[in-house]
Amino acid sequence: MTKAVRVHKVGGPEVLTYEDIEVGAPGAGEVRIRQHAIGLNFIDVYFRTGLYKAPGLPFIAGNEAAGEVLAVGAGVTNFHPGDRVAYYYNLGGYASERVIPAEKLVKLPDHITYEQGAVLMLKGLTVWYLLHKTFKVEPGHRVLIHAAAGGIGLLACQWARALGAHVIGTVGSKAKADLALANGCDHVILYNEENFVERVKQISRGALCDVVYDGVGKTTFPGSLACLRPRGLFVSFGNASGPVPPFPLAELNNHGSLFATRPKLNDYVGTRKELLEGADTLFAAVINGKLHVPINHAYALKDAARAHIDLESRATTGAAILRP
Numbered sequence: 124m125t126k127a128v129r130v131h132k133v134g135g136p137e138v139l140t141y142e143d144i145e146v147g148a149p150g151a152g153e154v155r156i157r158q159h160a161i162g163l164n165f166i167d168v169y170f171r172t173g174l175y176k177a178p179g180l181p182f183i184a185g186n187e188a189a190g191e192v193l194a195v196g197a198g199v200t201n202f203h204p205g206d207r208v209a210y211y212y213n214l215g216g217y218a219s220e221r222v223i224p225a226e227k228l229v230k231l232p233d234h235i236t237y238e239q240g241a242v243l244m245l246k247g248l249t250v251w252y253l254l255h256k257t258f259k260v261e262p263g264h265r266v267l268i269h270a271a272a273g274g275i276g277l278l279a280c281q282w283a284r285a286l287g288a289h290v291i292g293t294v295g296s297k298a299k300a301d302l303a304l305a306n307g308c309d310h311v312i313l314y315n316e317e318n319f320v321e322r323v324k325q326i327s328r329g330a331l332c333d334v335v336y337d338g339v340g341k342t343t344f345p346g347s348l349a350c351l352r353p354r355g356l357f358v359s360f361g362n363a364s365g366p367v368p369p370f371p372l373a374e375l376n377n378h379g380s381l382f383a384t385r386p387k388l389n390d391y392v393g394t395r396k397e398l399l400e401g402a403d404t405l406f407a408a409v410i411n412g413k414l415h416v417p418i419n420h421a422y423a424l425k426d427a428a429r430a431h432i433d434l435e436s437r438a439t440t441g442a443a444i445l446r447p
């Protein structure tokens with residue numbers, strides 16, 4: 124018997140139920156792991172509320188974690204009991220132990236802690252593909268990153284700056300502004316108090332941005348489009364304030380022949396080769412000191428509801444973990 128946080132019906136944080144579960148032996152191609160740290164993500168909220176549909180009820184929340192291998196199933200040759208591993212995978216993350224396909228695991232280098240591994244596989248890999256694949260950030264690019272002090276935000280600002288970009292971040296409070304400035308932002312806009320489109324115009328002296336990374340959604344749209352230079356790229360990668368409403372394609376034309384994409388991590392690390400490329404680049408960036416992993420909150424797994432309340436009420440900054 125082991126512990127997990129399950130959702131029996133979608134709803135508020137109170138539907139997160141800490142309970143006993145059975146975890147079976149790993150089947151062919153699978154690995155059983157004991158989890159030491161679990162990443163908290165906004166996507167966990169979307170599944171809990173039903174904005175994103177889980178395959179069925181009940182389900183165990185969570186998509187990223189790190190831990191040690193306990194046992195391997197038939198045919199698994201590249202992982203062994205005791206190996207330190209991390210993953211981004213389907214629901215099932217909020218648990219003390221789980222069984223997972225070996226092909227979804229990566230080994231943690233010695234210098235990466237379980238805590239870091241647990242927040243790098245979803246948040247870090249997302250930042251990797253957003254800045255290297257969706258749009259290749261290069262020296263001199265001007266990028267706008269919404270919710271710059273969040274889990275994705277602080278990593279994205281640091282990495283974009285390290286790539287040589289001029290980074291503008293938006294945040295919800297003065298304390299978050301200070302944090303974003305200390306993590307790679309050249310300029311920070313308090314988007315609840317200031318008109319962020321006007322501020323981007325001022326800061327860029329009318330040149331606007333090459334790319335906007337928007338994980339906030341409803342409240343920052345359509346302003347994000349107005350922050351882009353002609354032929355710039357709108358990257359809508361999340362909905363912390365609610366989904367972007369349907370809009371006429373002509374809006375892209377009106378704002379200067381813009382491009383728009385709605386990417387997700389699965390489509391960028393779908394193959395083993397892509398997963399390892401992303402993880403290797405990410406771990407190297409952390410080990411080389413290019414990327415600091417800000418883990419600013421830790422909760423016991425049984426307090427997952429508290430963690431969700433904090434995340435949804437915008438009380439967290441950087442990454443947060445749950446400890447089984």
Ligand SMILES: NC(=O)c1ccc[n+]([C@@H]2O[C@H](COP(=O)([O-])OP(=O)(O)OC[C@H]3O[C@@H](n4cnc5c(N)ncnc54)[C@H](OP(=O)(O)O)[C@@H]3O)[C@@H](O)[C@H]2O)c1
Pocket residue numbers: 163164165166245246249270271272273274275276293294295296299338339342360361362363364365386387388389434435436437438439440441
């Ligand atoms: N597409 C992908 O592949 C992918 C992968 C991972 C994550 N994501 C997305 O990335 C975004 C960030 O995820 P995260 O886990 O790192 O979360 P987070 O940024 O740590 O938390 C969300 C932040 O959004 C801001 N926000 C603005 N309006 C909000 C509202 N009405 N309610 C709550 N928060 C609001 C808040 O910052 P302020 O107080 O500064 O406004 C809040 O701290 C999410 O939209 C998530 O879905 C997408």
